[in-house]
Amino acid sequence: MIRRATRDECHARTVAGVSAPAPASVRTPAATYARDVRVTWWYTASSILFLHVFAVFMWALVVVLRGTTLDIVLVLIGAAGSVASGVLLLIHYRREPLDDGDDSARRPVWPLVLLGVGSAVVLGVGAGSVLLAAALAAQALCTVRWRAGIRVRLVALMLVIVIAVWVIEATRLSPDGYISLTFALPLFATMLAPLTATSLWWWDIVRELDRARRAEGRLAAAQERLRLAGDLHDLQGHHLQVIALQLELAEKMMGRDPDAAVEQVRAARASVDEARRGTRDLAARFRGVPLPDELANAADLLRAAGLTVDLLVDTEAERAPADVLGPVVRESTTNVLKHGGGVSASLSLARHDGAWVLTVENDSRSAASPVGDGAGLSGIAERVGSVGGTVDATRLGDRFRVTVRVPEEVFA
Amino acid sequence: MIRVLIADDEDMIRTALAALLRLEDDLEVVAECRDGESAVTEAQRLKPDVCLLDLEMPGLDGVDTAAKILRSVPSRCVIVTRHARPGVLRRALGAGVSGFLPKSRPADDVAAVIREVAAGRRYVDPEVAADALSDERSPLTDRELDVLRAGARGQTVAEIASALHLSAGTVRNHVSSVLGKLGLASRQQATIHARERGWI
Numbered sequence: 001m002i003r004r005a006t007r008d009e010c011h012a013r014t015v016a017g018v019s020a021p022a023p024a025s026v027r028t029p030a031a032t033y034a035r036d037v038r039v040t041w042w043y044t045a046s047s048i049l050f051l052h053v054f055a056v057f058m059w060a061l062v063v064v065l066r067g068t069t070l071d072i073v074l075v076l077i078g079a080a081g082s083v084a085s086g087v088l089l090l091i092h093y094r095r096e097p098l099d100d101g102d103d104s105a106r107r108p109v110w111p112l113v114l115l116g117v118g119s120a121v122v123l124g125v126g127a128g129s130v131l132l133a134a135a136l137a138a139q140a141l142c143t144v145r146w147r148a149g150i151r152v153r154l155v156a157l158m159l160v161i162v163i164a165v166w167v168i169e170a171t172r173l174s175p176d177g178y179i180s181l182t183f184a185l186p187l188f189a190t191m192l193a194p195l196t197a198t199s200l201w202w203w204d205i206v207r208e209l210d211r212a213r214r215a216e217g218r219l220a221a222a223q224e225r226l227r228l229a230g231d232l233h234d235l236q237g238h239h240l241q242v243i244a245l246q247l248e249l250a251e252k253m254m255g256r257d258p259d260a261a262v263e264q265v266r267a268a269r270a271s272v273d274e275a276r277r278g279t280r281d282l283a284a285r286f287r288g289v290p291l292p293d294e295l296a297n298a299a300d301l302l303r304a305a306g307l308t309v310d311l312l313v314d315t316e317a318e319r320a321p322a323d324v325l326g327p328v329v330r331e332s333t334t335n336v337l338k339h340g341g342g343v344s345a346s347l348s349l350a351r352h353d354g355a356w357v358l359t360v361e362n363d364s365r366s367a368a369s370p371v372g373d374g375a376g377l378s379g380i381a382e383r384v385g386s387v388g389g390t391v392d393a394t395r396l397g398d399r400f401r402v403t404v405r406v407p408e409e410v411f412a
Numbered sequence: 413m414i415r416v417l418i419a420d421d422e423d424m425i426r427t428a429l430a431a432l433l434r435l436e437d438d439l440e441v442v443a444e445c446r447d448g449e450s451a452v453t454e455a456q457r458l459k460p461d462v463c464l465l466d467l468e469m470p471g472l473d474g475v476d477t478a479a480k481i482l483r484s485v486p487s488r489c490v491i492v493t494r495h496a497r498p499g500v501l502r503r504a505l506g507a508g509v510s511g512f513l514p515k516s517r518p519a520d521d522v523a524a525v526i527r528e529v530a531a532g533r534r535y536v537d538p539e540v541a542a543d544a545l546s547d548e549r550s551p552l553t554d555r556e557l558d559v560l561r562a563g564a565r566g567q568t569v570a571e572i573a574s575a576l577h578l579s580a581g582t583v584r585n586h587v588s589s590v591l592g593k594l595g596l597a598s599r600q601q602a603t604i605h606a607r608e609r610g611w612i
Binding site for chain 2: 280294331
């Protein structure tokens with residue numbers, strides 16, 4: 001399918017509708033990952049907090065329904081303190097650096113743990129349950145980032161203690177304690193600490209993976225930089241050495257054989273040109289653009305030079321061989337610009353009978369074809385010929401047309 | 413005789429180039445200027461045939477200088493640059509510049525280009541053209557560019573909205589979409605980014 005872009009639609013998105021990436025893909029993957037990591041944290045923190053609040057609320061409800069005023073006051077104070085310590089511990093957890101080695105950036109966590117454990121005790125006294133106090137204290141202790149290996153042991157220990165307390169309390173208080181009312185409440189309280197610990201452990205893994213991903217990106221960039229620095233050093237070092245030698249030779253020959261000295265100076269200038277070309281090629285390695293973009297840029301340039309430009313680009317032109325057709329676009333654009341005088345040009349890239357066909361047409365009052373003199377044309381013909389394509393330059397009245405045809409399957 | 417004005421803020425390059433061009437029989441260097449402002453004044457006074465302007469000059473850059481000269485004097489302008497930034501060739505052609513070449517060219521080539529241009533032809537160096545063709549395309553829509561253009565002088569969102577007959581919310585949406593696409597933090601940065609690349 002081919003769309004025609006008129007002079008008014010000179011912008012990237014409108015030219016053939018293929019040259020600019022869709023807005024969705026413009027958002028960088030790094031930004032998306034960072035957002036996903038943030039979302040994972042909020043999910044983790046909110047589920048821990050939900051379990052915590054739910055346990056405290058259910059237990060407090062039982063007390064409020066049946067307890068004395070003192071019990072209710074104690075339970076409310078304990079509940080508020082416990083939830084507050086839970087929130088503060090989570091904030092602390094989020095802000096703490098992941099690195100185990102760096103202790104200087106850490107803020108002390110023990111006041112928060114103390115608040116959590118104290119509130120758990122108050123709540124336990126109010127509710128008349130050692131189990132509740134033990135479970136909430138265990139949870140507070142498990143919301144701390146312990147060193148590797150300590151967390152799993154601590155969780156196991158806490159689980160054993162809380163289950164032991166549960167068993168003792170159940171046998172002692174049965175049949176008229178709260179415990180017999182429902183099995184779910186104590187179970188819920190018991191599971192609080194292990195669930196919190198596993199959620200935070202999962203969050204740590206996500207954070208660690210995110211850090212690894214970032215480090216990988218930095219590493220790749222550093223490697224590319226090193227490679228570039230190496231290439232640059234090799235290239236420039238070599239050329240500068242040659243130039244220095246040629247100049248030294250010229251200096252020594254100046255007195256005895258001025259003609260030979262001039263020859264050396266000329267050679268040195270040629271070396272400078274070569275070094276410059278090498279540097280350009282090195283820089284060009286980082287500047288590859290898709291063929292549709294190159295055509296759109298060409299159209300923009302010609303329009304800026306005052307020509308009326310028709311641009312027709314196949315919607316799948318990104319698959320066309322840019323390394324063969326790109327030079328043709330560059331050469332013909334340069335020539336149209338150079339000779340000037342024309343008022344209109346047309347560029348088209350289409351698929352036709354299993355071949356990519358690039359056509360550049362312009363009107364020029366000077367006697368020049370879009371690909372200019374013989375040198376440019378023969379270079380292009382050679383390049384195109386090596387992949388089995390053809391170049392055809394024709395003149396129709398005052399219009400010149402160059403058609404380059406490259407078989408599609410070569411690049412499939 | 414072709415009368416030439418040279419403007420370049422680097423004294424050594426300017427004097428060397430002027431000395432080399434004076435060696436050509438058919439060229440006469442009538443003025444050497446240090447910056448764009450004085451180049452405009454001198455061009456208006458002397459009316460040279462060709463002005464050879466460095467792109468990177470403090471104050472008025474080469475393209476702005478050329479635009480000012482071409483508005484008031486029937487001269488032709490050639491821009492010389494060390495490194496053509498993206499979009500600059502398009503800007504230069506739009507301003508009516510006749511020639512564009514890199515500083516790495518030998519003085520013989522510069523003289524040849526001056527003759528070409530003085531004869532009414534245009535010369536664009538193939539390397540500069542190739543660079544311009546590999547420019548990154550703007551990922552922004554026309555409307556987003558309108559918003560950047562309307563806010564280019566630090567106008568508020570409300571001012572942009574009334575200039576473009578849009579609601580303030582729509583303008584804000586466009587701005588945040590621009591910042592998302594370019595990965596930038598502020599509208600000012602986006603405006604600079606777009607201007608440097610010749611999108612606006």
